[in-house]
Amino acid sequence: MRLLHTSDWHLGRQFHGLSLLDEQARAMDRLVELAGEAAVDLVVIAGDLYDRAIPPADAVRLFTDTLARLRAGGAAVVAIAGNHDSHVRVSVYDELLAAQGVTIRGRWQRAAEPVLVTPRGGGAPVAVYPLPYLEPLLEGPALQLLAAATAAGQLEPQRPARVDHQLAMELALLPVRADLARRPGVRSVLVAHAFVAGGRSSESERDLSVGNAEAVAVPTFAGFNYVALGHLHGAQQLDGPRLAYSGTPLPYSFSEQDQVKSVRVVELDPQGSPTLEVVPLGVGRPLRTLTGPLEQLLSDPRLEEARGAWVRALLSDEQLPRQAMARLRQRFPHAVELRHQPPEQPRAGASERRQRILQAADPLQRTLAFFADQQGRPADGEEERLLRQALAQAAARRP
Incomplete structure (x- = not known):
């Protein structure tokens, strides 16, 4: 059987306040095209179908249209809710x-009800177990399940009363494993979020919990022929080809700018051993981070290739140039983020600086001393004029 593994579409997401729906639509077109070219029997979408629990109407239309086209191409589709989705609404x-x-x-309670997919080319069906993001299990009946599983000898006794993601996954997989045990010789695919x-995260994923309590160990997923994971935005595998993240179809933060966005086409042989091909999608606007003084960024011919990219500029000018973003966008129309990172200036000790500011009795001198402390240099003529003006306006408003 051949399947296409994708995840974390985040339909309806914005990038620095700008809609990505057109780019997402092109990504969906390419995904449908690849599913047809590979003649896959199954497409699995491992969660975060939308970017928020109540997605915009255009995102819903794109999602339903994509599913209809995948199904029209002959592939079965199995999708699960992720931590960005409403478990009730999507299902x-x-x-x-x-x-x-x-x-x-969207309901974890149905994880032990597999979808049986029969390959179009013939052969035994494959049991696909859709296991959505487990926050509802964490919030509600986990302790009761824990007590019952411990009493039945399914889990070791003396487990902690606090249920983290590791324990929630173990509990949710108990009925799944029980169902799979009743199907000897059947190949299996687990879809989870x-x-x-061991996975590599990026800035654009939403934390699942505080500290390390969100981590689930690789051995937890033993016994399945392929585990299609969602949540992490970079494509990666953690147990050879058997346990893998497909990553997002587009980059959703500058921390993802060096990732190759792709899908995974997985072939299960008659014994269930997976072989895979990572297929780049090759769609969407690229991301570039440019570093240096503004004038250099505006004139360097080597940066011409960044004109069509989403641009983040890290300006190293000692003073932030006036209208820096407007000037930046004259060359890079899709600049969306600007950070001022001036070189560090040597400063006097903290106590000496504080004493100098406090000794300046005159409000203007105190303000100028504070400015020099914060900027690492004295105010120039125009800055001093503006500070004088602000102080005068503040004094005029006093009763």
Whole structure:
């Protein structure tokens, strides 16, 4: 059987306040095209279908249109809710859609009800277990499940009363493993949304919890022929080809600018051993981070290739140039972020600076001393004029 693994579409997401829907639509077009070219039997979408629980209407239309085109191409579709999705909303029509070859699971309680996918070329069906993000299990019945599983000897006793993501995953997989045990010889695919220990994260993922309590260990997923993961935005594998993240179809933060966005086409042989091909999507506007003084960024011919990219500028000028972003956008129309990172200036000790400011009795002199302390240099003529003006306006407003 051949499947295409994708995840974390985040449909409806914005990039620095700008809509990405057109780029996302092109990514969906390419994904449908690849599914057809590879003649896959199954497309799995491992969570974060949308960027928020109540997505915009255009994002919903793009999602449903993409599923319809994938299904029209002959592939079954299995999707799960991620931590950005509403578990109830995304799966509201699951029972109806399942009859048409499209499964969208939001309820963890149904994880042990596999989707049986028969390869189009013949052969035994594959059991696909959709396990959505487990926050509802963490919030509610986990302790009762823990007590029952411990009493039944399914888990070791003396487990901590606090349920973290590791324990929640173990609990959720108990009925899944029980169902799989009743199907000897059946190949299996698990679709899950979690942070697996050892995975490389980026700035654009939403933390699942505080500290390290969100991590799930790799051995937790033993026994499945392929585990299609979602949540981390960079494509990566953690247990050879068997356990992998597909990553997002587009970069969603500058921390992802060096990632190659792709999907994974996985072939399960008759014994269930996976082989895979990582296929770059090659769509979307690239990201570039430019560092240096503004005038250099505006004149350097080597930066011409960044004109069509989303640009983040890290300006190293000693003083932030006036209208820096406007001037930057004259050359780089898609500049969206500017940070001022001037070189460090040697300064006097903290106590000496504080004493100098406090000794300046005159408000203007005290203000100028504070300015010099913060900027590492004295105010120039225009800056001193503006400070005088501000102090005069403040004095005029006093009763």
